Structures are given as structure tokens and as C-alpha cells.
Amino acid sequence: MTTIRAAVCYGAQSPFTIEEATLGAPRAGEVLVRIVGAGICHTDMAARDQQVPVPLPMVLGHEGSGVVEAVGPGVTEVAPGDAVILTFASCGTCPNCSDDAPAYCYQFGLYNFSGMRPDGSKAVTSPAGVLHSHFFGQSSFATHALASERNVVKVPASAAHVPLALLGPLGCGLQTGAGAVLNSMAVKAGRALLVIGAGAVGLSAVMAGKIAGATPIIAVDLHENRLDLARELGATHTVQGGGDLVAALRDICPDGLNYAFDTTGIAALIELAFGLLAPRGILGLVGASDHEAMLHFNELSLMGGGKRVMGILEGDSDPKVFIPQLIEHHIAGRFPFEKLVETFAFEDINAAFACGESGRVIKPVLAVS
Ligand SMILES: [Zn+2]
């Protein structure tokens, strides 16, 4: 048993409150991590607002980084004292996990959103009763989290000089945007890439587009400050939303877009991007929409142009392989994601959420301990 402090979510109408609670000891295959930093991602907001239905009250947080304090029986990949990044959880045995595609685990909901261990047991209790935990197999808005061997990634020795608190967002938002470009769409050099929405995911896609050698790289957003950052990170062109987007994009890419990546989930923008795809163009989607939202494409255009529309989760990342690759890009200066981050004290979690939602801060990170 470990006494922890955890930010408890009671839903959209209530602020997070930091409360003392008790975390169980690591069981077989589990890893107890002292959390150093925890990024705030859109899915935390979606869970708080029940757009992603999770049981409440719950400890959210799914971009944790920290130091291993203890391991349960059978854990061999990490040991106490190791610096780790926490990522999404997966079963390890279903067909997609067997194909090294754990983001599409058949049991993704059970492992990431059920609020308990996959076997139904609970790990966190507070004086008020049992708290739901294991959000993305971690619940890292807390001083300590119980993860599993499968969803911790050891920080390579080469990154010992990088502040550990910065690395948590690699576990979700950053690998989502970068992986969409480098893994899912496998963007080729010299081809046109459009990125819609210049938040943490979109800007990670811009940086990855530059790594892949895409050109032009076009970023679209409503906010001028985000477009400025997109240019700094590799966008060759930026277009501020609100005007005649189609005309602006046709002007930049008269032959059409080879790759379009939407992070907004806005149907009108997705359909607009589809209409601008070049033959064999790929449209990748990561933005979450309303549950009833539908998309409309012309069948002849999709078929005749050999186009592809793909849903993407976590950038098709196999985290134990891809996160170390992103860290190497970061160390080499090709993935300067620290420019997206602003750090907040753990106690200021409500202010950090507000800054993330207003768009003033692209990637808020809580400095937990
Ligand atoms: Zn699985």
C-alpha cells in the first residue's frame, strides 16, 4: 500500500480536487511508478465531460512519466529506479496486439476506460470510498500510478539529460501526431502534406512531416500564434481558417494533396480535405467527433482515384519501439516538442486544464513531484 495524492475528477461541473488516497501494491506484471510529470491531453477533457464515458469519480491522466518504485512478480523489463514513460494499455494477446498494433487492441476499452484492472479489481481507495483508476492503464494525475509492464517504456540512457517531466506527452499526443505521419500514412519525401489543426497532435505531425521530407507542409488553424509555431517547426505554408480554404489550398497544391491529416473531427473540414486529395491521396483522421457524426464522400472519387481514408489511434505506435525513436529525433533536434510544453504545478491542475482548453497553452504538463 502506498499513500498518494491524486487529482480526482467528479465530472464536467466540478473542478478537480487533490485528495489523499491509498494505492494498492503492484500485483503480477504491474509496475508502481512515482509520477514526475503528467501531460494533459484532449482525451482527459473528453473523459471528464463524458464524451468518452468513464466511471466517476476517477483519477484521469494518461501522459505520465516518472521513476519505477516497485515491480510486481514476473516483471523483468524495468526495475526500481528506472525512468519510464507511461503509455496506453493493451492486452498483448489479441490478433492486433500479436501484430504489434496494440493501439487497436480488441480489449482497448477494458484496458483503458473501465476504471479498474482488466480483472475487475480496484486499486485506489480514498476515505470517501473506492476511486476509479487505471485510466489508460495509469491514472497519472497523481503522485503515484500503477501501470503494467506492457505500458511502460524505459527512457533510454541517451535521454538522461532531458527533463523527465517533459517526456510524458510522448505516451499519447505526440506519438499520435508523429506516428500518423511516419507510421500510419507513411508520408514520402517530396509529397504534399496538409495538417488541419495546429494543436499538440497537429504540430507533432508537422515536425514528423519535416522529418519525412514532405513538401509542401501546410498547416491550417484559426489561431495565428499556433500558425507561427507551425512555421517554426517545419510548415512551409500556413493558412488561417475562416477564409476560402479551398482556394488557398488549390493555390499551394494545384495537383492536389498527397496526404491530409485532420485533428479536428469537424466533418466539413474532413470532407473539404477529401475533395482536395490527389489520386492515391491518403486522408488520416484522429479528431473525435460527436457520436452521431457521419462523413460523406463521393464513391467514384474514392474508388477512381485510389484514395484512402483511414482512422488512426495513437499514430499506430508500438510504443516500446516508436517512443525511443521519437526520443532520438528529439535529442538530434528534429523533434523539438519542448516548444509545445508549458509546465504547471500539480496543485494548479484546474488552471492547466483551462489554459489547454482556451488554446493559450498547446501542451500543459503538470510537474507532480
Ligand atoms: Zn490486444
Ligand SMILES: [Zn+2]
Ligand atoms: Zn491522449
